Amino acid sequence: MKWLSKSYVGAVLAFLYAPILVLIVFSFNQSKSRGAWTGFTFGWYQKLFTNQLIISALINTLIIAVVSSIVATILGTMAAIGISNMKRWMRGVVMNITYMPVINPEIVTGVSLMLLFVFIKNFGMKFDFGFLTLILAHITFNVPYVILNVLPKLRQMDSSLYEAAQDLGCSPLQAFLKVVIPEIMPGIVSGFLMAFTYSLDDFIISYFVSGATSQTLPIVIFSMTRRKVSPEINALSAIIFLVVLTVLLIVNLNDARMERENQAKVRARV
Amino acid sequence: MNSKSISAPYLLWMIVFILAPLLLVAYFAVTTPEGTLTMEYVSQVGEYTPVLTRSVWLAFVSTVICFLIAYPLAFIISRKSGAGQRSMIMLIMLPMWMNFLLRTYAWMTILEKNGLINRFLAHFGIGPLNMINTSGAVVLGMVYNYLPFMILPLYSIMVKIPDSLIEAAQDLGCNTRQVVTRVLFPLSVPGISSGVIMVFVPSVSTFIISRMLGGGGNLLIGDLIDLQFLGNAYNPHLGSAIALVLMVLILLCMSVTNQFGDEEKGGIL
Amino acid sequence: MKKFAALVIAAVAVLSLSVPAYAEVEVADESYYTRFQGQGKTLNVHNWGEYIADGSDDSLDVVKEFEELTGIQVNYTTFSTNEEVYARLRNGGANYDLLIPSDYMIARMIRENMLEKLDFSNIPNFRNINQSFLNPVFDPTGEYSVPYTWGTVGVIYNKEMVDEEDLGSWDLLWNEKYMGQILMFANPRDDFGIALKRLGYPMNPENTEQLAQATDELKKQKLLVQAYVMDEVFDKMIGGEAAIAPYYAGDAITMMVDNPNLDFFVPNEGTNRFVDAMVIPKGAKNKECAEMFINFLLEAEVGASNIEYIGYSSPNDAALAILPPEITENPVAYPPEDVIAKTEFWKDLSPELNLAVDDAWTELLSSDDQYSRWLVPVFLIVALGASITINVVRARRKRRERGMFGTNYPARRL
Numbered sequence: 001m002k003w004l005s006k007s008y009v010g011a012v013l014a015f016l017y018a019p020i021l022v023l024i025v026f027s028f029n030q031s032k033s034r035g036a037w038t039g040f041t042f043g044w045y046q047k048l049f050t051n052q053l054i055i056s057a058l059i060n061t062l063i064i065a066v067v068s069s070i071v072a073t074i075l076g077t078m079a080a081i082g083i084s085n086m087k088r089w090m091r092g093v094v095m096n097i098t099y100m101p102v103i104n105p106e107i108v109t110g111v112s113l114m115l116l117f118v119f120i121k122n123f124g125m126k127f128d129f130g131f132l133t134l135i136l137a138h139i140t141f142n143v144p145y146v147i148l149n150v151l152p153k154l155r156q157m158d159s160s161l162y163e164a165a166q167d168l169g170c171s172p173l174q175a176f177l178k179v180v181i182p183e184i185m186p187g188i189v190s191g192f193l194m195a196f197t198y199s200l201d202d203f204i205i206s207y208f209v210s211g212a213t214s215q216t217l218p219i220v221i222f223s224m225t226r227r228k229v230s231p232e233i234n235a236l237s238a239i240i241f242l243v244v245l246t247v248l249l250i251v252n253l254n255d256a257r258m259e260r261e262n263q264a265k266v267r268a269r270v
Numbered sequence: 271m272n273s274k275s276i277s278a279p280y281l282l283w284m285i286v287f288i289l290a291p292l293l294l295v296a297y298f299a300v301t302t303p304e305g306t307l308t309m310e311y312v313s314q315v316g317e318y319t320p321v322l323t324r325s326v327w328l329a330f331v332s333t334v335i336c337f338l339i340a341y342p343l344a345f346i347i348s349r350k351s352g353a354g355q356r357s358m359i360m361l362i363m364l365p366m367w368m369n370f371l372l373r374t375y376a377w378m379t380i381l382e383k384n385g386l387i388n389r390f391l392a393h394f395g396i397g398p399l400n401m402i403n404t405s406g407a408v409v410l411g412m413v414y415n416y417l418p419f420m421i422l423p424l425y426s427i428m429v430k431i432p433d434s435l436i437e438a439a440q441d442l443g444c445n446t447r448q449v450v451t452r453v454l455f456p457l458s459v460p461g462i463s464s465g466v467i468m469v470f471v472p473s474v475s476t477f478i479i480s481r482m483l484g485g486g487g488n489l490l491i492g493d494l495i496d497l498q499f500l501g502n503a504y505n506p507h508l509g510s511a512i513a514l515v516l517m518v519l520i521l522l523c524m525s526v527t528n529q530f531g532d533e534e535k536g537g538i539l
Numbered sequence: 540m541k542k543f544a545a546l547v548i549a550a551v552a553v554l555s556l557s558v559p560a561y562a563e564v565e566v567a568d569e570s571y572y573t574r575f576q577g578q579g580k581t582l583n584v585h586n587w588g589e590y591i592a593d594g595s596d597d598s599l600d601v602v603k604e605f606e607e608l609t610g611i612q613v614n615y616t617t618f619s620t621n622e623e624v625y626a627r628l629r630n631g632g633a634n635y636d637l638l639i640p641s642d643y644m645i646a647r648m649i650r651e652n653m654l655e656k657l658d659f660s661n662i663p664n665f666r667n668i669n670q671s672f673l674n675p676v677f678d679p680t681g682e683y684s685v686p687y688t689w690g691t692v693g694v695i696y697n698k699e700m701v702d703e704e705d706l707g708s709w710d711l712l713w714n715e716k717y718m719g720q721i722l723m724f725a726n727p728r729d730d731f732g733i734a735l736k737r738l739g740y741p742m743n744p745e746n747t748e749q750l751a752q753a754t755d756e757l758k759k760q761k762l763l764v765q766a767y768v769m770d771e772v773f774d775k776m777i778g779g780e781a782a783i784a785p786y787y788a789g790d791a792i793t794m795m796v797d798n799p800n801l802d803f804f805v806p807n808e809g810t811n812r813f814v815d816a817m818v819i820p821k822g823a824k825n826k827e828c829a830e831m832f833i834n835f836l837l838e839a840e841v842g843a844s845n846i847e848y849i850g851y852s853s854p855n856d857a858a859l860a861i862l863p864p865e866i867t868e869n870p871v872a873y874p875p876e877d878v879i880a881k882t883e884f885w886k887d888l889s890p891e892l893n894l895a896v897d898d899a900w901t902e903l904l905s906s907d908d909q910y911s912r913w914l915v916p917v918f919l920i921v922a923l924g925a926s927i928t929i930n931v932v933r934a935r936r937k938r939r940e941r942g943m944f945g946t947n948y949p950a951r952r953l
Binding site (some may be wrong): 078 | 275276277278279280282283284286287288289290291292294295298302339342343346347352353356357358360361362363364365367369370371372373374375376377379380384414417418467471474475477478482485492495496499500506509510512516517520521523
């Protein structure tokens with residue numbers, strides 16, 4: 001049985017990693033066209049850094065992801081605190097609406113936001129499709145994830161903690177900052193990370209709300225897949241893959257070490 | 271935490287950026303460009319029944335395949351040691367950090383007539399197989415992209431099922447099949463229902479995968495919507511009507527799967 | 540955080556690495572270009588993908604040169620179909636200053652009053668444009684557009700996969716021998732044009748009857764078609780994925796360089812001759828900068844290097860004068876008179892016909908007999924039924940339990 005389950009896991013992983021392997025291998029291919037292997041080169045990695053189209057899209061993507069996930073985290077954390085204090089029916093209504101961007105197909109969210117921006121524009125507001133609309137859209141689909149991550153932490157928290165802090169002489173604000181926030185911090189952090197990830201990777205919604213001044217990396221990649229993805233993009237994704245892998249490995253090893261230490265402590269006590 | 275007003279900015283945001291846009295979609299769906307009420311566009315959606323059917327069918331097939339692949343895998347992972355589980359989950363999440371357009375594009379390289387698989391098979395005198403630009407390739411693209419969304423909820427529910435419960439069932443005389451159907455399966459239903467939603471919804475509405483792997487000759491609902499908003503057909507009113515139908519379709523599917531899901535959660539419809 | 544680190548590293552590396560060298564372009568009147576220097580102007584240009592020399596393969600980086608010369612910052616974005624441009628303009632979302640769509644779309648935009656009249660006193664290089672391109676069909680008064688490139692549509696085929704006796708006519712695209720090896724355009728005008736021409740009608744349909752016949756032809760052909768593509772055609776033809784594809788002559792030249800097995804012919808029934816031209820949409824914020832960019836693209840050296848890079852035919856006499864003869868005498872790009880004589884330009888269709896073309900196109904792509912048309916309604920009804928049944932059953936069970944314990948069922952938590 002053991003070998004059976006091992007080879008099953010192996011097969012699924014092979015399926016998941018096959019295309020990534022292809023991407024990385026072809027980032028070293030001399031020929032510009034995929035399919036034919038003509039020789040090994042590091043040239044695409046060099047060219048990547050001088051390709052203005054890719055680099056400016058990359059920078060756009062980063063700025064949008066950072067700004068939108070920070071705003072979404074603040075907005076979402078505040079919302080979660082308010083929601084947890086709402087009456088049941090009110091909470092039901094708000095949560096149902098909050099879930100909409102999560103369960104709705106991205107394309108529906110995308111076109112609905114596009115209609116909204118066009119509508120506002122027709123009412124005489126002066127703005128361009130581009131950075132502003134992209135950031136607004138990204139905040140919109142990010143906030144629900146923050147709320148969904150923070151709410152459970154609030155529920156787990158003992159509400160008497162907050163009162164105790166006030167009894168011990170904290171002002172409400174102090175009690176909030178020193179007691180509540182640290183208590184729900186893990187939820188906020190995971191919400192932020194999730195928002196950031198979604199924002200970096202989003203294509204569909206961005207596609208509908210982007211405009212004349214700025215394109216994000218996924219949009220540039222999309223326009224390339226219609227003709228030929230230049231190997232520079234392969235090189236970029238190979239770099240990203242390596243960095244993500246390293247970070248995950250470090251986090252993982254760190255976790256494992258902490259776990260071992262904890263176990264050692266427990267054993268020592270026994 | 272004395273006040274609800276702290277959530278006021280979000281409530282405003284929610285109304286402007288979540289509720290209003292959806293209402294606009296509904297409004298566009300039932301009005302003409304001149305602004306008069308009409309059911310013309312909604313009924314016109316009926317003409318695209320083949321497209322709707324194809325989308326639902328392909329998404330359904332992909333969801334089933336995802337489930338069949340993910341269920342044993344999630345179980346295997348959930349029985350591993352702590353470190354083993356962590357590294358497995360990491361390995362499954364890692365591909366999701368790569369841009370999905372690129373990963374799908376890489377599948378083109380693999381599946382093509384002169385692609386890697388066919389070149390490999392040619393060594394054995396087989397082929398060339400016709401894989402790209404078929405419905406099969408579209409299903410493969412969906413399964414590939416959304417498989418982790420099925421594995422993760424299944425894993426997170428199965429990891430809560432203790433080994434002792436399975437052993438107890440075995441001690442009480444269950445054979446393997448009975449353990450699966452009587453113990454494992456009923457306990458993992460909430461994970462299944464959220465996995466099904468997380469795979470079905472993006473599959474039914476995708477508009478890239480069909481274009482890249484399916485050859486662009488057979489539209490899916492997502493393509494149809496794209497065509498109305500940023501494509502040849504340019505008709506936001508019809509596009510909105512299709513989006514509305516798609517939304518209703520999904521909400522209905524959700525309401526069914528949710529019946530099996532986590533009752534305690536509430537809030538979700 | 541994970542991706543972030545990678546990106547930051549990349550960004551830092553970029554800033555430190557890129558110290559590009561500029562090859563200065565020779566321009567007719569430098570003071571004309573420098574008058575906006577230092578005013579922080581920006582220009583939003585929207586063009587076809589891969590439709591300007593971008594510095595790769597030792598070409599001129601046109602956008603960068605323009606920025607250097609004028610101090611205007613260019614936001615350069617790309618599109619892949621004429622209809623996408625039209626949609627983005629119509630919904631009013633995007634503020635473009637300069638577009639380079641095709642002839643028939645320009646005609647439609649002129650009719651729908653979406654374009655700005657050009658101020659030709661700002662475009663002195665317009666004199667470089669060949670006489671034959673003045674006041675074209677799509678812009679009869681010549682007030683709205685300046686031609687960028689032109690070309691014909693023909694058939695690209697792989698010599699190893701197609702028999703020579705089958706060549707010569709549009710019929711090749713309907714030849715069952717090549718089932719699954721044929722690519723078609725992913726845009727309605729070109730596909731319907733081809734089908735109409737094959738039926739002996741003009742490429743611009745005159746009535747819905749002709750259009751309906753063409754739709755039937757294309758539906759029959761759909762079984763033979765491997766995929767509907769635009770620029771994906773490059774990869775597929777160069778890689779030998781498909782045997783036959785109708786496409787633009789300029790792109791055929793590019794493909795034939797990469798794969799010597801490819802060849803090109805213009806069908807004897809005649810074909811379409813298209814022009815892609817530069818226009819300024821209504822409401823453009825930087826009209827003068829856009830006109831400056833147009834003028835820059837008309838400079839002999841810039842025009843020549845664009846043509847060298849793109850492979851399309853040039854309407855610019857000054858550019859042609861400095862291009863090498865292997866380009867200007869290539870019969871694919873500059874076909875002989877008898878071929879040109881049989882070409883048709885796209886015309887603007889009436890709004891009704893336009894709508895009919897769009898409908899027929901969607902119909903073509905959604906037609907499929909494999910599935911029963913009842914599946915979705917049945918699916919919906921089953922889902923609805925299941926949802927209701929489960930709710931009823933559950934409600935009953937709850938009531939029973941409540942009866943048993945005599946208390947309210949515990950309230951649901953969020």
